[in-house]
Amino acid sequence: MKKIKYSILTLITATTIYSCTADFEEINTDPNRLETISPASLLNPILYGLTNHNSYSAWHNRTAHLMQGIVPFPSNDALGYHRYWVTDAIGQTMWDNHYRWLKNIDEMENASIAAGDVNYQAIALTLKAWSFANLTDCFGDIPFKEALKGDEGILKPKFQRQEVIYKKVLEYLDQANALYDTSKALIYAPDLLYGDKNTQAVASWQKLNNSLHLRMLLRLSDVMPAESNAKLVTILNNPAIYPIFESSADDAILIHTGVAPNLTPWPRIQDYAADKKLSTFFVDQLLQWNDPRLPFWATKATDKDRKDIGYKGIPSGYAANEGAIDYNPSAPNNNTAIAPMKNIIMTFSEVQFIKTELAFKGIISGDIESLYKSGITAAMKIWNIDTPFEYFSNGNVAYNGTFEQIMLQKYFALYFTDNQQWLEFRRTGFPVMPLQPNLYNNGKMPVRYPYPQDVKRQNTENYQDAINQMGPDDINTRVWWDIK
Incomplete structure (x- = not known):
C-alpha cells in the first residue's frame, strides 16, 4: 500500500x-458555482x-486514560478518566x-x-x-x-x-x-x-x-x-x-504530512505530552518484554536532580496529591505525534490477532503461536520497528497458551487506534490492569x-x-x- x-x-x-433546490430561475444560477x-x-x-x-x-x-496508558500529571484534581470519574461531557x-x-x-x-x-x-x-x-x-x-x-x-x-x-x-x-x-x-x-x-x-x-x-x-x-x-x-x-489485509502493506493508516492543510491534531507538538505521563502498567509491561517500542513511545524518567533513571511510569488513578512521587515519570514521546503522523483506522496486526483468537477458541484452524507472533511482528511494523530476533525467546513474551496473553499483546497492538483498546477490554475483560484504592465508580471500568x-x-x-x-x-x- x-x-x-x-x-x-x-x-x-x-x-x-x-441541500440544493432544483427550481432556481436560470437568471439566478451562478455560472462560477458548481451545481x-x-x-x-x-x-x-x-x-x-x-x-x-x-x-x-x-x-x-479518553481511551488512553481509561485504559491506563496516559496519566494526567501533575494534577491535584481528584477527578479524571484514569480514576473512572466520567461526566456526560465525555462523549x-x-x-x-x-x-x-x-x-x-x-x-x-x-x-x-x-x-x-x-x-x-x-x-x-x-x-x-x-x-x-x-x-x-x-x-x-x-x-x-x-x-x-x-x-x-x-x-x-x-x-x-x-x-x-x-x-x-x-x-x-x-x-x-x-x-x-x-x-x-x-x-x-x-x-x-x-x-x-x-x-x-x-x-x-x-x-x-x-x-x-x-x-x-x-x-x-x-x-x-x-x-x-x-x-x-x-x-x-x-x-x-x-479479500482482507494480507500484510502490513495493507494497513489503513492516514499519514499527516504536517504541510497545511494536512496538519496533525497537535500543531504545537508540546501539547501532545503536556501535563501527561505514562502509567506503571504500560511502562513496566514493555520493560518486562524488553520491547523495542518503548523508546519510541516513551521518554525516560528523571530523579529530582534531573538525572536519568530509565523508564518509569506512575500508577494510573494515583492519589490526588502527587507530592509523594519524587521523580519525573516517563512521558509520551513526541515521536508518535510529529509529522508524518499516523492516524490508524485498522491494521494487518489487528486482523492477525482476530485470527489468533478464533484459532484459540477452535472456530478456525491455524497455528495459534504462529498467528500470535505474526500479530506482534505486524504491530511493530506499524511504527517502522523490526521485531528483534530474540524477542520471542523472552519468557514473558513466548506464547504460554493463555487468552489473557493474546489480549495483552493486542492491547499494545491497538495503541493509537481510536477506542479499540477500551472496546476490546469491555468485550473480553483483558488485559487485567492494577486498580488503585481511590477510584470512582467502585473501581469498575465505565x-x-x-x-x-x-x-x-x-x-x-x-x-x-x-x-x-x-x-x-x-x-x-x-x-x-x-x-x-
Whole structure:
C-alpha cells in the first residue's frame, strides 16, 4: 500500500454543503458555482476529520486514560478518566464529530449513486459502517434510521436499538464488498488513505471493508455466536470473494504530512505530552518484554536532580496529591505525534490477532503461536520497528497458551487506534490492569458513554424512550453485545 503525502482537498468543502433546490430561475444560477459535487470532493475531508478526531480526542483524551496508558500529571484534581470519574461531557465531541461526518458520508453516497460510480458508493458504505459502529459501541442505542435527515425536517430523530443498527452495519459491509469493482480505477482525485488513481486503491479499500467486517463480527461473538462465527469463517475461507489485509502493506493508516492543510491534531507538538505521563502498567509491561517500542513511545524518567533513571511510569488513578512521587515519570514521546503522523483506522496486526483468537477458541484452524507472533511482528511494523530476533525467546513474551496473553499483546497492538483498546477490554475483560484504592465508580471500568447534555435537552422525548428500552443513562449500563 502507498501511504501518500498529498494535501487535503479544501476542507471547507465538508462544512459548506447544503441541500440544493432544483427550481432556481436560470437568471439566478451562478455560472462560477458548481451545481453538483463529486464523491471525491467529500472523501478526503471525511477521512481527515474522522481520523483526526479518533487520534486526538477518542484515543489521546479518553481511551488512553481509561485504559491506563496516559496519566494526567501533575494534577491535584481528584477527578479524571484514569480514576473512572466520567461526566456526560465525555462523549460530546465524538457524537458531534461522527454525526457531522456521517452527514457528509451520506452526501458522498448520494453523489456516487448519481454519478453511477460503484467504487465511491462502496467506499461511502464502508465509512458509514465504520462510523456508526464506533458511535453505537460507545453509546449503545443511538439515532440511526432518522439520523442525518435535518434537511428533511427531522430535527428530533428516534433512537434505534443497537442490535438493529449492527444488523444494518453488517449489511452495509456486505453491500460494499459486492459493489467494489477492482477492474476500474478511482476516477477522481487521489484519496488520503490509499492514494493513487488506479485499481490497487480500489482493492485496498475492499480489503479494509472486509477486515472491518471481521472486527465487527468478533465484537458480536458473545451475543450472537452462531451467526457471527459462521460469517467469520465464511470470510476467512473465501479470500477471492472477501479479500482482507494480507500484510502490513495493507494497513489503513492516514499519514499527516504536517504541510497545511494536512496538519496533525497537535500543531504545537508540546501539547501532545503536556501535563501527561505514562502509567506503571504500560511502562513496566514493555520493560518486562524488553520491547523495542518503548523508546519510541516513551521518554525516560528523571530523579529530582534531573538525572536519568530509565523508564518509569506512575500508577494510573494515583492519589490526588502527587507530592509523594519524587521523580519525573516517563512521558509520551513526541515521536508518535510529529509529522508524518499516523492516524490508524485498522491494521494487518489487528486482523492477525482476530485470527489468533478464533484459532484459540477452535472456530478456525491455524497455528495459534504462529498467528500470535505474526500479530506482534505486524504491530511493530506499524511504527517502522523490526521485531528483534530474540524477542520471542523472552519468557514473558513466548506464547504460554493463555487468552489473557493474546489480549495483552493486542492491547499494545491497538495503541493509537481510536477506542479499540477500551472496546476490546469491555468485550473480553483483558488485559487485567492494577486498580488503585481511590477510584470512582467502585473501581469498575465505565462500559459506555452517557448521552451528551444537548441530546437530553433538545431531543428529550426520544432520549427518554431510548433509556426506557436500553437502561439507565449511566456509565455502567452495558450495551447489547457486552454480556460478559
